[in-house]
Amino acid sequence: MDLRLAGVSHTYGETEVLRDINLDIPSGQIVCIVGPSGCGKSTLLRMLGGLEQPTSGEVLQLGTPPAGCLNPLTYVFQDFALLPWRSVRGNVALVLEDHGLDAAARARIIDDVLARTKLTEFADALPKQLSGGMKQRVAIARALAVNPAVMLMDEPLSALDSQTRELLMDDLISLWTRQPFTAVYVTHNLAEAVRLGHRIVVLSRRPGQIREVVELTTPLAERAYGDAALEAQQQHLWGLMREEAAAADAELIHV
Numbered sequence: 001m002d003l004r005l006a007g008v009s010h011t012y013g014e015t016e017v018l019r020d021i022n023l024d025i026p027s028g029q030i031v032c033i034v035g036p037s038g039c040g041k042s043t044l045l046r047m048l049g050g051l052e053q054p055t056s057g058e059v060l061q062l063g064t065p066p067a068g069c070l071n072p073l074t075y076v077f078q079d080f081a082l083l084p085w086r087s088v089r090g091n092v093a094l095v096l097e098d099h100g101l102d103a104a105a106r107a108r109i110i111d112d113v114l115a116r117t118k119l120t121e122f123a124d125a126l127p128k129q130l131s132g133g134m135k136q137r138v139a140i141a142r143a144l145a146v147n148p149a150v151m152l153m154d155e156p157l158s159a160l161d162s163q164t165r166e167l168l169m170d171d172l173i174s175l176w177t178r179q180p181f182t183a184v185y186v187t188h189n190l191a192e193a194v195r196l197g198h199r200i201v202v203l204s205r206r207p208g209q210i211r212e213v214v215e216l217t218t219p220l221a222e223r224a225y226g227d228a229a230l231e232a233q234q235q236h237l238w239g240l241m242r243e244e245a246a247a248a249d250a251e252l253i254h255v
């Protein structure tokens with residue numbers, strides 16, 4: 001299933017947040033959204049997930065979700081959003097309830113996603129026993145458990161220190177390489193965007209408009225930390241964003 005934003009604009013009261021966004025999210029790709037603070041990235045993600053309706057334009061789901069999909073659109077948030085009283089297994093199991101699956105089918109799915117996210121041996125741990133990186137792995141396992149058509153990821157690594165971020169980026173790349181998934185990945189971090197994005201959508205400051213869509217053709221598995229070509233892409237992105245970011249920053253300060 002692909003997603004398409006067709007002429008999407010959005011206004012909160014007097015504030016125009018997004019203007020005329022036209023964008024396709026093709027199945028099997030990671031599409032990163034970057035742009036200065038407050039330009040409407042999270043709003044765009046909420047529209048893709050159907051949590052909010054755009055003031056004008058349409059969000060279209062094209063085609064059918066993959067076989068075995070229990071929830072076509074699922075979120076991964078920065079703050080993990082785990083239930084503290086449930087174990088790792090229990091947190092993943094939560095999203096499998098009320099789908100008419102028998103216990104064996106649920107166990108099979110949970111075992112599979114825990115293995116894919118390297119959490120098998122932590123299945124019985126509680127969130128408070130886990131590092132931030134491990135908590136986010138649980139959130140990713142939980143998202144994968146419903147076999148979504150598209151994962152909507154809102155700054156999923158922003159709460160983590162830089163080394164943990166690197167490890168999780170490697171994990172996401174190996175997850176995708178073994179079994180491609182579709183994701184829209186909002187980030188402030190251009191290094192993350194060039195490591196993980198097949199396409200990077202650069203938004204202007206508010207009202208967010210698409211300034212450029214950068215396509216990266218290097219396979220994800222070949223995008224090593226510190227790669228010169230990636231650094232060059234990152235510089236290009238920063239060139240596009242620099243003035244917008246400075247203007248957005250000044251705007252926030254003087255409000």
Ligand SMILES: Nc1ncnc2c1ncn2[C@@H]1O[C@H](COP(=O)(O)OP(=O)(O)OP(=O)(O)O)[C@@H](O)[C@H]1O
Binds near residue numbers: 017036037040042044
């Ligand atoms: N429910 C809401 N009601 C009113 N204004 C809102 C609402 N949600 C977001 N906004 C405003 O819309 C603008 C865009 O917000 P949004 O969170 O989408 O931006 P963002 O690009 O994700 O920001 P950041 O990079 O800081 O996370 C901001 O000015 C924000 O204050």
